[in-house]
Amino acid sequence: GDSVTQMEGPVTLSEEAFLTINCTYTATGYPSLFWYVQYPGEGLQLLLKATKADDKGSNKGFEATYRKETTSFHLEKGSVQVSDSAVYFCALNRGSGGYQKVTFGIGTKLQVIP
Amino acid sequence: EAQVTQNPRYLITVTGKKLTVTCSQNMNHEYMSWYRQDPGLGLRQIYYSMNVEVTDKGDVPEGYKVSRKEKRNFPLILESPSPNQTSLYFCASSLFPNQPQHFGDGTRLSIL
Numbered sequence: 001g002d003s004v005t006q007m008e009g010p011v012t013l014s015e016e017a018f019l020t021i022n023c024t025y026t027a028t029g030y031p032s033l034f035w036y037v038q039y040p041g042e043g044l045q046l047l048l049k050a051t052k053a054d055d056k057g058s059n060k061g062f063e064a065t066y067r068k069e070t071t072s073f074h075l076e077k078g079s080v081q082v083s084d085s086a087v088y089f090c091a092l093n094r095g096s097g098g099y100q101k102v103t104f105g106i107g108t109k110l111q112v113i114p
Numbered sequence: 115e116a117q118v119t120q121n122p123r124y125l126i127t128v129t130g131k132k133l134t135v136t137c138s139q140n141m142n143h144e145y146m147s148w149y150r151q152d153p154g155l156g157l158r159q160i161y162y163s164m165n166v167e168v169t170d171k172g173d174v175p176e177g178y179k180v181s182r183k184e185k186r187n188f189p190l191i192l193e194s195p196s197p198n199q200t201s202l203y204f205c206a207s208s209l210f211p212n213q214p215q216h217f218g219d220g221t222r223l224s225i226l
Binding site: 001008031032034036041042043044045046049051089091093094095097098099100101102103104105106107 | 118145155156172173204206208214
């Protein structure tokens with residue numbers, strides 16, 4: 001079956017540090033890939049997406065590139081802020097007309113200290 | 115405002131007492147899903163629905179039921195809850211099957 005692997009953390013960084021959260025996946029077919037962010041007490045929000053190989057998703061300074069050859073979708077940000085502290089989920093979506101199978105990683109907690 | 119609304123937000127109940135968690139979306143989305151979130155396991159899909167009267171199992175459907183009688187609503191039913199169903203539950207919706215989902219704020223269930 002499908003699977004998504006990411007480290008659980010917590011990842012603790014100082015403000016303005018470089019962030020990388022690794023995400024690798026296994027899936028049949030050609031899934032869409034997503035990063036979602038969850039702030040305390042809230043639901044998940046879409047951070048960025050990529051729907052095919054070599055697509056780069058970007059939003060709010062975060063980036064991730066869909067790498068089919070390495071089955072990866074690593075999240076990066078050049079300079080993190082305290083407000084980026086949250087839990088980040090990598091997800092793949094194998095959806096078509098008749099189904100919507102979504103698989104999430106375990107989530108990576110990011111703590112940014114001033 | 116586009117939103118997915120879940121109720122209740124918090125519920126403490128006892129083993130075997132039937133309960134329903136409601137989910138409603140105002141975006142005219144075709145696809146809706148239920149997830150449970152557990153520490154160390156991330157989110158796992160329980161059930162999803164492609165349209166009215168069309169539902170299918172996700173990865174962890176045991177002990178749960180769903181229905182989709184109207185496009186906007188997708189309730190999750192626990193007919194005989196057990197302590198291992200204590201979890202944080204999320205409802206989500208999307209217009210197309212491979213598009214990003216909009217999530218509700220979650221329902222924290224405690225089954226004693």
